[in-house]
Amino acid sequence: MKKLLKLLAAAIILALFSVPVYAGVKIDGVIIQPGEGTTSAATVYYQGAPPFNIYRSLDGTQWTTGAAARTDNYYVDDNLTNYYNYYFKVEDSTGSSAITAAYPPNNNVHGSFRINSSLCAACHVTHSARGGYLLIQPTSVALCTTCHDGTQSKYDVRNGKVRLAEQYADTSGGPFGPLASSGQPVEVVVYEAYSSLSTEPVSLLPTSIHNLGTYISGAPGGVSERDRGLGCIDCHDPHGNTNNFRNLKTVIEVTYDVSVNIDFQAYARTDPDLTGGYGEDIYYNTGSIYFCSACHSDYAQASGSGAIAATATQIPGLELSAESMNKFMHAVNTPLIFRGEYYSSSLPLESGTGVNVVVCLTCHQAHGTFKTGQNRITGSTALIRLDRQGICEECHKK
Ligand code: HEC
Ligand code: HEC
Ligand code: HEC
Ligand code: HEC
Ligand code: HEC
Ligand code: HEC
Incomplete structure (x- = not known):
């Protein structure tokens, strides 16, 4: 009996410490x-x-x-x-x-x-934490920007810069600005609990940003019910446990019942010649539209949506919001062809299917923009990649 127990114990220990068998690399x-x-x-x-x-x-x-x-x-x-x-x-x-x-x-x-x-200690501390989840900073935005102000990472998200060997260059994601809750123009609102504590200088103010701290349920063209403020960790996984580009989240909870799976594949090629205008050229492969439209589902409209009014849903499980019903919208996920004319464009496109298609990130930056040309209705530059006068001409050349 004793022998059997010993054997059993040995088997359990073996099971605990043996190398697990993985399905793949x-x-x-x-x-x-x-x-x-x-x-x-x-x-x-x-x-x-x-x-x-x-x-x-x-x-x-x-x-x-x-x-x-x-x-x-x-x-x-x-x-x-x-x-x-x-x-x-x-x-x-x-x-x-x-x-x-x-x-x-x-x-x-x-x-x-x-x-x-x-x-782990870069972000968590056991007995003297300043924030929930034992974080070393009071909030996750404060935590992220202690490094991503350019001091402990090559990415400075406040200035929208990436450090290259010889210079600093613009990022594809764009600038957030100081992320301070006071003294900012209305286009770049940051709610107090979402402020950065960084004291690094910010040289230029963005003209619009993804305003941190605004309720996710307030995302234009979205159906989210989540009444918590938008922060870095609503888009990025701090632990990087994802196979997605930039550690973007693999699951975004839209409503309490519906979650969207995200498989966003892309690569960032360092480009000191700035051929695409940024320090890194992003090769968007697949899935970026589903990321943006987890929160802005109405905008994921297919080819023809500029002429046929939207009445249905684009992502399974998400309904078109009442404000967008029967509206016309610029198509995404569509190749660069309109009425038989092939467009060329220097704007970034997504190419994972072998065909270059227009995606949200073709026209928008993810964090913010320095570009000008406010929309008369919303009063915002809406994170656009080029000055508003230029962005439509970039393809349509009217
Ligand atoms: C880059 C910063 C960073 C690093 C490094 C980091 N964490 Fe975290 N961690 C966070 C943030 C931010 C949160 C809060 C997430 C939230 O509020 O949803 C968190 C939350 C957690 C949580 C609770 C929520 C969850 O996701 O389970 C655990 C447990 C955790 N971290 C463990 C770890 C361990 C263990 C390590 C090292 C192996 C580690 N973390 C490394 C930033 C980090
Ligand atoms: C301790 C410093 C530190 C903190 C805190 C930190 N980061 Fe990072 N982060 C880095 C470094 C270092 C890299 C690697 C790139 C580089 O700077 O060379 C990186 C890379 C990234 C990247 C690009 C990853 C990729 O695969 O391309 C993202 C996105 C990112 N961080 C987001 C965040 C977010 C969101 C937070 C807050 C939850 C955060 N970081 C907190 C240091 C930090
Ligand atoms: C609305 C979603 C969203 C929020 C909020 C957000 N990010 Fe990002 N972030 C992205 C996306 C998408 C990219 C990739 C953009 C691209 O390459 O065109 C990105 C890129 C990055 C990069 C790579 C460099 C760059 O800008 O291209 C870093 C670092 C980063 N984010 C950190 C942060 C930090 C820190 C915060 C909070 C202060 C934050 N992000 C908030 C979606 C978001
Ligand atoms: C986690 C939810 C979430 C995701 C993912 C997300 N957004 Fe947003 N977005 C919001 C919220 C909330 C607002 C409203 C706050 C604001 O106006 O800044 C917003 C506002 C915007 C605005 C209007 C900004 C202005 O100044 O009028 C644009 C444009 C935008 N998002 C584009 C994008 C694009 C492009 C992506 C994908 C890269 C994306 N969003 C992904 C939540 C999200
Ligand atoms: C062809 C370029 C283009 C594409 C593609 C595009 N947008 Fe926009 N978007 C704009 C412009 C320009 C504005 C500013 C409003 C205006 O001037 O018409 C805008 C405005 C917005 C706004 C602010 C609210 C509003 O309607 O004014 C949100 C949110 C938004 N876009 C999200 C998205 C998302 C999500 C996608 C992808 C599903 C997307 N956009 C694709 C050009 C584009
Ligand atoms: C990256 C290239 C690109 C950019 C930038 C772009 N468009 Fe388009 N546009 C297209 C393509 C491709 C189509 C055809 C879409 C389809 O298949 O329905 C299109 C269609 C249209 C249509 C016709 C809709 C219809 O069905 O009749 C209008 C109007 C339009 N775009 C206006 C604009 C405006 C305004 C802007 C600037 C905010 C803009 N576009 C920026 C590529 C672009």
């Missing part, structure tokens, strides 16, 4: 080791069925082989240029693959927790 994380000069080394840790092939890319579309038929569970690449984004793809013997991003010389605090649990 899983990347545990990346550790960056800054070098002496302008380069860094990255160690990528992964699990799956060996042997592994490792690939590297600067833009998520063109991949070069880093190593083939490896049997170790990590791979070292000691030749990364600082302030360039890198993507690593690990493929195992079953053909399954996974992708992760690396940002030398910085270690991304959103993830790699399995190999570096000390990273």
